[in-house]
Structure formats: structure tokens, C-alpha cells
Amino acid sequence: MPELKTKPHSKRNHEPPKHDGSKKPAWVKPALELPPQETPRTAPEASQTAYKVVGTSAERIDGWEKVTGAAKFTDDIEFGPGLLYACVVESPHAHAKIKRIDTRAAEKVPGVVKVATGKDFPFKFGLYMKDRYVFAQDRVRFVGEQVAAVIACDPKTAKRAAALVKADYEVLPPVLDPVKALEKDSALIHPDLGKYAHVPWFFPKAKTNIAHWRKIRKGDVEKGFREADFILEDTYTVPRYAHCAIEPHSAIGLFDASGRLSMWTASQSPFTQRHGFAEALSGLGLSHKDVRVITPYVGGGFGGKAGISMEILGAALATAVKGQPVKVMWSRAQEFYNTYQRQGVVAKVKLGVKKNGLITALEHTLYWDAGAYVEYGANVVNAVGLSATGPYKIDNVKIDSLCVYTNLPPGGPYRGFGYSEFFFGLESHITRAARQLKMDPVAFRRKNAIREGDILTYGAPMNPNGLLEAIDKTAAAIEWGKPQKPSGPDKAVGKSLVLFWKAPAMPPNASSCAFLKFNEDASLNILVSGMEIGQGLLTVMAQIASEILTVPVSKIRVETPDTDRNPYEWQTVASHVTWGCGNAVKRAALDAREQIFDVVQRTLHLSKDSLYLEDAKVKCRTKPGWELPFESFIIAGIEAEDHTFKGGPVMGRGMFMPEFSSAISDPETGQGGHPNVHYTTGAGGVVLEIDKRTGKAKVLKAALAVDVGKALNPDLIRGQVTGGMLQGLATVLYEDMRFDEKGRLLNPSFSDYKIPTALDIPEVVIPIIVESAQPDGPFGARGMGEHTMIPAAAMVANAVEDAVGARIKSMPLTAEKIALELNKK
Amino acid sequence: MKKVSIQFKLNGVLRQLKAAPNDTLLELLRDKLGVKSPKTGCDRGDCGTCTVFMDGRTVRACLVLAPEADGREITTLEAISKNPSPLQKEFAKRNSFQCGFCAPGIVLSATELLKKNKRPTREEIQEAIAGNLCRCTGYTPIIEAIEAVAGKRGA
Numbered sequence: 001m002p003e004l005k006t007k008p009h010s011k012r013n014h015e016p017p018k019h020d021g022s023k024k025p026a027w028v029k030p031a032l033e034l035p036p037q038e039t040p041r042t043a044p045e046a047s048q049t050a051y052k053v054v055g056t057s058a059e060r061i062d063g064w065e066k067v068t069g070a071a072k073f074t075d076d077i078e079f080g081p082g083l084l085y086a087c088v089v090e091s092p093h094a095h096a097k098i099k100r101i102d103t104r105a106a107e108k109v110p111g112v113v114k115v116a117t118g119k120d121f122p123f124k125f126g127l128y129m130k131d132r133y134v135f136a137q138d139r140v141r142f143v144g145e146q147v148a149a150v151i152a153c154d155p156k157t158a159k160r161a162a163a164l165v166k167a168d169y170e171v172l173p174p175v176l177d178p179v180k181a182l183e184k185d186s187a188l189i190h191p192d193l194g195k196y197a198h199v200p201w202f203f204p205k206a207k208t209n210i211a212h213w214r215k216i217r218k219g220d221v222e223k224g225f226r227e228a229d230f231i232l233e234d235t236y237t238v239p240r241y242a243h244c245a246i247e248p249h250s251a252i253g254l255f256d257a258s259g260r261l262s263m264w265t266a267s268q269s270p271f272t273q274r275h276g277f278a279e280a281l282s283g284l285g286l287s288h289k290d291v292r293v294i295t296p297y298v299g300g301g302f303g304g305k306a307g308i309s310m311e312i313l314g315a316a317l318a319t320a321v322k323g324q325p326v327k328v329m330w331s332r333a334q335e336f337y338n339t340y341q342r343q344g345v346v347a348k349v350k351l352g353v354k355k356n357g358l359i360t361a362l363e364h365t366l367y368w369d370a371g372a373y374v375e376y377g378a379n380v381v382n383a384v385g386l387s388a389t390g391p392y393k394i395d396n397v398k399i400d401s402l403c404v405y406t407n408l409p410p411g412g413p414y415r416g417f418g419y420s421e422f423f424f425g426l427e428s429h430i431t432r433a434a435r436q437l438k439m440d441p442v443a444f445r446r447k448n449a450i451r452e453g454d455i456l457t458y459g460a461p462m463n464p465n466g467l468l469e470a471i472d473k474t475a476a477a478i479e480w481g482k483p484q485k486p487s488g489p490d491k492a493v494g495k496s497l498v499l500f501w502k503a504p505a506m507p508p509n510a511s512s513c514a515f516l517k518f519n520e521d522a523s524l525n526i527l528v529s530g531m532e533i534g535q536g537l538l539t540v541m542a543q544i545a546s547e548i549l550t551v552p553v554s555k556i557r558v559e560t561p562d563t564d565r566n567p568y569e570w571q572t573v574a575s576h577v578t579w580g581c582g583n584a585v586k587r588a589a590l591d592a593r594e595q596i597f598d599v600v601q602r603t604l605h606l607s608k609d610s611l612y613l614e615d616a617k618v619k620c621r622t623k624p625g626w627e628l629p630f631e632s633f634i635i636a637g638i639e640a641e642d643h644t645f646k647g648g649p650v651m652g653r654g655m656f657m658p659e660f661s662s663a664i665s666d667p668e669t670g671q672g673g674h675p676n677v678h679y680t681t682g683a684g685g686v687v688l689e690i691d692k693r694t695g696k697a698k699v700l701k702a703a704l705a706v707d708v709g710k711a712l713n714p715d716l717i718r719g720q721v722t723g724g725m726l727q728g729l730a731t732v733l734y735e736d737m738r739f740d741e742k743g744r745l746l747n748p749s750f751s752d753y754k755i756p757t758a759l760d761i762p763e764v765v766i767p768i769i770v771e772s773a774q775p776d777g778p779f780g781a782r783g784m785g786e787h788t789m790i791p792a793a794a795m796v797a798n799a800v801e802d803a804v805g806a807r808i809k810s811m812p813l814t815a816e817k818i819a820l821e822l823n824k825k
Numbered sequence: 826m827k828k829v830s831i832q833f834k835l836n837g838v839l840r841q842l843k844a845a846p847n848d849t850l851l852e853l854l855r856d857k858l859g860v861k862s863p864k865t866g867c868d869r870g871d872c873g874t875c876t877v878f879m880d881g882r883t884v885r886a887c888l889v890l891a892p893e894a895d896g897r898e899i900t901t902l903e904a905i906s907k908n909p910s911p912l913q914k915e916f917a918k919r920n921s922f923q924c925g926f927c928a929p930g931i932v933l934s935a936t937e938l939l940k941k942n943k944r945p946t947r948e949e950i951q952e953a954i955a956g957n958l959c960r961c962t963g964y965t966p967i968i969e970a971i972e973a974v975a976g977k978r979g980a
């Protein structure tokens with residue numbers, strides 16, 4: 001992790017690179033140094049593309065555990081009768097000063113072990129900016145924020161006692177709107193913002209509610225607008241959303257008598273949590289080696305279980321009841337109001353276009369409702385600031401992405417990391433511009449689509465991509481241009497096609513590691529700290545190792561993380577683990593293969609260059625018929641002529657860090673640096689039928705083409721598309737979080753925040769795989785998990801307009817809203 | 826609250842225990858009896874992750890109070906998995922689940938459907954699992970597996 005620095009990064013004086021668009025630099029190949037044995041050494045006839053395992057739809061290695069109920073999630077682990085339970089006391093106010101907290105009555109309840117408040121833990125924490133506290137200190141900043149906790153012998157006692165904790169507040173005016181939060185007389189949510197430690201690529205403005213302001217200035221935007229034949233300007237709004245993983249957050253902490261802290265958490269980020277816990281609690285004398293985080297299967301993450309949210313409570317409270325494990329378990333309601341939420345945004349888009357359909361300039365200003373604490377959410381804002389052009393070649397760009405504190409629950413990562421939000425406005429706008437030009441919206445997109453080597457907003461060149469192929473295949477899948485008959489007289493059918501892209505948002509030095517251990521029977525255990533959150537990571541890692549070592553996937557186990565035993569991984573977020581962790585596993589497998597070749601050469605005097613692996617045996621090109629099964633030597637070694645043994649247990653080690661990435665750029669222009677390792681691109685299309693009487697939309701067909709570089713497991717990719725597509729459609733057709741004027745969430749349950757059921761799915765979903773290799777990806781692969789959700793909102797908005805002529809500029813597009821629009825006419 | 830004594834058959838074995846009248850069957854199963862396949866997704870009847878069989882019909886264990894389970898027969902996925910069904914095999918083969926948190930509930934709801942209705946239509950399948958929320962899969966791979974098994978059984 002990068003060091004957090006209190007001092008904002010000093011302004012740099014580099015010249016922004018020139019972007020005349022005439023020169024297309026070749027995609028700069030990142031320095032990916034692989035050992036010389038990288039050339040394929042499987043069967044002699046195998047070419048680089050003729051893979052045996054990657055590219056096949058291997059059955060999930062965790063599938064059987066899951067369908068039999070054997071799979072263990074965090075809350076399923078037993079801790080015995082000594083387990084204590086914590087219940088949190090929450091703020092009823094969105095913004096208030098804490099005057100006093102009286103815990104006496106609660107302490108007297110039989111079975112209560114300890115009542116803790118902010119005074120016990122005056123510690124700050126945060127991933128990219130340290131603006132959060134274990135418990136609120138002198139001030140609460142959102143409804144539901146933890147101000148105290150009761151630890152008791154059983155959950156019901158803890159709950160009863162928590163209700164007896166009395167907190168007095170001096171209520172302050174809540175700031176609930178990100179645009180109003182910028183007004184001069186707005187209350188300040190973090191008066192000490194100027195003193196907070198943060199990563200060097202954040203630019204908070206002290207004495208305001210602006211926690212970070214990402215600016216991009218590329219080319220000359222004024223000139224771009226002067227060159228335009230017309231300019232289209234409008235504002236789009238997106239509300240907050242909830243992840244709704246079906247497994248709630250939970251954390252169990254044990255601070256034992258020897259001073260070691262063990263944590264079991266439902267988390268996407270075991271190592272980031274270990275680092276965060278160790279840092280936050282360093283005042284108690286903890287060092288990283290004393291902190292152990294164990295993360296079993298995760299019942300859905302979607303970003304909501306990234307970083308550290310409620311888990312800090314488990315860690316802190318464990319230290320208050322030394323020697324006994326303590327569990328903090330979020331209820332479904334807390335799941336809604338006290339975990340990360342997807343941030344809302346107000347986005348102003350101004351687009352300049354020439355008559356011939358070329359985009360000349362884009363000005364994109366985004367005001368993010370980032371919530372009470374932005375330690376993670378500010379990086380969502382940052383990521384969007386870098387990428388809010390979408391996958392278009394635009395020479396003149398001005399982007400302002402502002403992270404604004406509000407008195408609503410903390411914003412944070414949610415599948416798509418801000419891209420779903422800005423694409424709603426941008427892709428609505430692109431279709432409107434095309435229509436104004438009387439140009440086909442797909443042709444317009446094709447014309448402006450970014451290509452390999454085009455210059456990105458921050459000055460680096462675009463990576464190879466199959467965007468055009470994705471556009472064409474999606475258009476074909478929804479029969480673009482061919483009108484479709486509605487199913488009745490009160491129905492109307494609309495179609496649309498939109499583009500998307502997304503880069504992993506990571507610190508430049510985010511890394512992944514893998515250990516690979518052979519067993520006596522040539523089966524393998526792989527240790528990584530990438531998380532299985534449903535995406536199929538374990539299976540794909542097994543496939544990668546299998547491809548290189550020729551051990552079948554069925555003989556490979558990939559272990560879920562325990563930070564004591566598994567090697568480092570930054571986090572399972574950003575759709576980066578197939579790429580990052582996959583590279584680490586591939587290197588570990590190559591390392592193991594090298595050890596195998598080495599011992600065979602030393603003992604049997606066969607040249608390494610002539611050796612290859614097949615069916616878990618070593619074979620030799622110059623000695624047909626000779627073979628050495630792994631079982632015969634993989635643990636025991638090979639017996640030499642003198643009856644000594646050489647070699648020994650084969651253990652591979654692999655690490656990957658994108659050494660070409662850097663986050664430092666000019667704060668005023670965003671030029672310089674290479675903050676994004678690459679973009680995954682694609683297109684989504686929909687055929688939608690609207691009932692004109694009720695406004696109800698039915699998705700007849702949804703297609704999504706994504707350039708995955710190389711599909712390591714096509715079935716799992718199709719699974720991501722089907723699931724992500726529905727999650728995206730839900731944000732536009734069904735869901736949104738509603739708050740009252742006091743900042744209270746009105747719908748914190750599945751009865752009031754309706755996520756789709758099996759009855760609410762599109763009639764047909766068509767996943768389309770495009771493969772334009774990522775040069776530094778394992779076998780050419782890049783990530784695609786989040787991307788499947790990104791285009792949905794704009795797809796629907798454009799199809800609604802196509803069907804009934806109504807342009808809706810605020811999400812969601814519920815039946816009610818569509819019906820109201822139709823009645824206006 | 827005064828504890829009451831209850832007994833029920835759990836996966837074929839008669840169990841006796843003391844419980845508070847406001848304890849739920851889900852709490853008994855998970856916290857007192859160590860049966861972990863029913864999950865706590867919402868604890869208010871909305872999500873279906875706590876689904877178990879009670880006297881042969883699916884119920885939401887978070888909505889069943891301990892005294893209501895008295896004298897009943899409770900079957901969880903643990904019992905069914907001792908002798909895995911073609912449905913479970915089909916789900917695994919097709920990679921129907923992702924995180925798998927919803928899987929125990931969905932396996933039981935689908936098992937009940939196929940017991941009652943040998944050849945359900947797609948709509949009937951969708952209806953049958955509509956009380957089980959899944960945030961990962963988009964449901965299609967789950968529905969397709971159930972369809973495939975139903976087809977085979979009828980053949």
C-alpha cells in the first residue's frame with residue numbers, strides 16, 4: 001500500500017503532453033518481465049493459442065460445496081459457548097454534536113460484559129483518506145452511525161442493554177445535497193479536513209465540504225466547443241443504491257491473552273483489513289504479525305465487502321474483552337444504512353459535435369454525494385474523473401469530479417466503481433446528440449469509438465481492444481435497425497445500444513501473490529488471497545495452474561485466505577484478480593515447472609530445453625517413450641546414481657505488481673502518470689417493451705458484449721454477464737434508496753427496497769465474448785466482472801425514448817416515472 | 826423469558842431442547858443444533874435463505890417460532906446432501922450458483938417444486954423460486970438447471 005501522507009502533493013510542473021490526435025503511439029508494452037521459460041513447454045505441438053484447460057468451461061471447484069450446503073461462510077463458524085455478542089448503539093441524527101453518553105444503566109444488565117464508546121477507541125482509519133473513526137468521537141455524521149456498543153453473553157441481552165444507553169446530542173443542520181453542500185453558508189461536515197492524512201493523488205479543500213477534486217484538462221476545450229457545429233448540454237441525476245449481497249456483513253474478533261488479534265470476516269479484502277486493523281490499533285501495541293485475518297467464502301460482495309467498514313468494530317471490541325471471541329453481525333437494516341452505499345451523483349454533460357458526427361469537446365462535471373466518510377468513496381470519484389469520457393476519442397476534455405461530504409451514510413465501492421453512474425448521463429447524451437444530428441446512434445458511436453493508441457484523458461495511450469467488434473456483435477444480437485412489432489396496441493417497443501469501459505481503480509503498487517504446493521499424489525494446493533466472492537476466482541486460478549503444470553483441475557484445491565498462511569493480495573476488487581492474481585498464479589506455476597525441469601536435468605542428465613510436461617508427467621522431446629510421473633518425485637525427489645536424493649517438495653512462488661503504473665499527475669490538469677493499467681471495453685443492447693398505460697417496462701432481450709482479452713472460463717463469464725446485467729437493470733427499473741429530510745433512510749429492507757426476483761428477469765440475455773488479448777494478462781485475459789452492470793441504465797433510458805419518445809434524465813426509470821412522463825404529453 | 830421445552834425430529838433424529846418462546850427455528854438450528862445450511866439473510870421473511878422443510882413443506886425458519894416447531898419433522902439440506910439429488914448434480918454441472926449463499930434455500934424450494942410437479946413450465950419454476958433472492962446469478966442458470974432435470978425426469 002502506498003504511504004499515506006498528510007501533506008498534499010506538491011504541484012508538479014510537467015508539461016501536459018500534446019494531443020493533436022495525429023500521432024497514434026503504439027500501445028506501450030508494459031515491462032512485464034517473465035522468466036525465460038515463459039515460452040510454452042507443454043506438449044511439443046501445443047502452440048500459444050492451443051490451450052487445453054484455459055478457455056474451457058471447467059466446472060466450479062467450489063460448486064459441490066455450495067449445492068450441498070457444505071460451504072462455510074463467516075457466520076457459520078462455531079466459536080463455542082464463550083462467544084460474546086456485540087450490539088451497536090446508533091445515532092438517530094444525521095448531524096449532531098455528542099454531548100454525553102451515559103452507559104450506567106446498560107452496564108447493570110446481567111450478562112453485559114462491557115459497554116464501549118468512542119472514548120475507548122480514539123482511533124481513525126481509512127483506505128485512501130483517514131477520515132473515519134471506530135466510534136463517533138465528538139460528532140455524528142449520519143443516521144445509524146455507531147456511537148457505542150454493548151458486549152454481552154447473548155445477542156438478545158446485548159440488544160436489550162443497548163437500548164438503555166443514553167446519548168445526548170446537540171443537533172446540527174444536516175447537509176443532504178451535494179450541490180447545496182458547496183454553498184458558502186453550508187455547514188461543514190469535517191471542520192478538520194485539512195489535517196486528514198490521504199494518498200498523494202487526492203486534493204481535499206480544507207474548510208469546505210470538498211474531500212477530493214479530480215480535474216482533467218486535455219487539449220483546449222474552449223477551442224473544441226468553438227469548432228463544434230452544435231453543443232448539447234444537460235444534467236443527469238443518479239440516486240444512491242445498495243449492494244444487497246444476500247449474506248450480511250459479520251466479523252468475529254479474538255484478542256487472546258498473548259496479545260494476538262484473530263479476525264474472521266466476511267470480506268473481499270483480508271490483507272487490506274489486516275493492514276487497516278494493525279494501523280488503527282497500533283496504539284495498543286499491535287504489529288502486523290500479531291494480526292491474523294481469516295476470510296471464508298463470501299456470500300456476495302459487489303464492492304460492499306471491500307476495504308473496512310463494520311469489521312473495525314469486531315477488531316476494536318475484541319481488544320476490550322481480551323481472551324473471549326466477540327461477534328458483530330449486521331442486521332439486514334444495518335446492511336442498508338451502515339455499510340458502503342453506492343454514491344449518488346449530479347452530472348452536467350456538455351458535448352460539442354460537428355455535422356460530420358465527430359465529437360470535438362466534452363465538459364463533464366460531476367458532484368458526488370459521497371456521504372459522511374469518503375475514505376474509500378473518494379477513489380470512486382477519482383476513477384470517474386480519469387475516465388468520464390467513456391470509450392470515445394475526444395481531443396478536448398474538461399472533467400471535474402468532486403467528492404462532496406454529505407450527512408448520509410458513507411459512499412463507497414459498488415460493482416462498476418462510479419462508471420454505471422456517469423454512463424447513465426454520458427450515454428443518454430451520446431444518443432441524444434446522434435439523434436439531433438440525424439445520425440444513427442450506433443454509427444455515431446462507431447465513428448467516435450476509441451482505438452488502440454488513442455490518447456487517454458491523462459496522456460497515456462489506449463490498450464488493444466475489441467470495442468468495434470463488440471459494437472457490431474451487440475447490434476446484430478438485438479437486430480439493430482430492424483423494427484420490432486409490439487405485442488399489443490397499448491405497447492411500444494424500443495431498442496438501444498450503448499458502450500462502456502472501465503479500468504481497475506487501484507493504487508499503482510497493488511500486488512498479488514501465490515504459493516503453489518505439490519502433494520505426494522501430484523495433487524496441488526494453491527494459496528492465494530484473492531477472494532472467492534462468487535465470480536469463480538478459485539476455479540480460474542486452478543485452470544491457470546493446470547494449463548501450465550498439466551495437473552487436472554479436479555486435482556487442484558485453491559484455499560481461501562488466512563493472512564498467516566496465504567501470501568499477500570491487495571484486495572479482490574476492481575475486476576483485477578483474474579488479471580493480477582492470475583498472473584501471480586501463472587508465475588508460481590512456471591516457477592514450479594522450472595524446479596521440476598531443474599531436478600530432472602541434474603539427476604537424469606536430460607537437457608532442460610528438451611523437457612516438457614504432459615498429463616502430470618515429465619516428457620522429453622529427444623527421448624520418445626520416456627516419461628516421469630510427478631508422483632514419483634514431486635515430494636520425495638529423484639534418486640541419483642549414488643542413491644542420494646535430489647530435489648524435494650516442489651513449491652512454486654509467484655508475484656505480480658504492475659510496475660508501469662503511477663498515480664502522480666499534475667493536480668490542475670491530471671496530465672502525466674499512468675494511473676489505469678488498462679481498460680476493458682464493450683457494448684450493451686436492449687429490446688424493451690413498454691406498456692403505455694402503466695409505464696411498465698419489460699426487457700425482451702438484453703445483450704452484452706465484453707472484450708475479456710481471453711475467456712479463461714467462458715461459462716463463468718456468461719454467468720457474470722447474466723447476473724451483472726440483472727443487477728444493472730434493477731438499478732434503473734426497480735431500486736433506489738429514499739431518505740427523508742432528516743437524512744433517515746426510508747426503505748432499509750427487502751420489502752421496501754425491491755431487488756429482482758426470478759420473476760423479474762429479461763426474457764433473453766445474450767452474453768457475447770470478444771477476445772482481443774491483453775498483452776500483460778494471463779493468457780491474454782483481462783477483468784470483466786463489474787462491466788456487466790455498467791451499461792444497463794443508459795440502455796434502458798435510450799430504449800424508453802426510442803419506444804415512447806420520453807427522455808428521462810433521473811434514475812431510476814420506474815413504471816411510475818415512465819407513466820407520469822407519458823401523461824404529460 | 827421463561828424457557829419452554831420442545832422436541833422435534835431433525836433430519837430423522839428426535840431432538841429435545843429448551844428454548845425461549847421468541848426464539849426462532851432458525852436460531853435453534855444454527856446456534857443450538859449446529860445446522861448451518863439455512864442462512865440468515867434478513868431474519869424477517871423476505872429473502873428465503875433460511876428455507877427448511879417442516880413436515881414436508883418449505884417454510885422460512887426465521888418466521889417459525891420455536892414452540893411452533895414442537896412435534897414437527899424438520900429436514901434441512903444437510904439430510905438431502907447425504908444422498909445428493911440429480912438436481913444438485915445439475916446445479917453443480919451448470920455452474921448455476923456463484924457465491925452460493927442462496928443455494929441451500931433454492932435447492933430446497935426447487936426440490937419441493939419437482940416433488941409436486943414433475944414437468945413444471947418455466948413460469949412455474951420462476952414462481953417456485955421467486956421467494957428466494959439471489960443477487961449474483963440473474964437466476965437464468967438456476968432456472969435452466971431445474972428445467973433440465975425436470976425434462977429428464979419426465980423422459
Ligand code: FES
Nearest residue numbers: 868870872873887
Ligand atoms: S432469513 Fe428468513 S427469509 Fe430471510
Ligand code: FES
Nearest residue numbers: 923924925959961
Ligand atoms: S449465488 Fe450469490 S446470492 Fe445466489
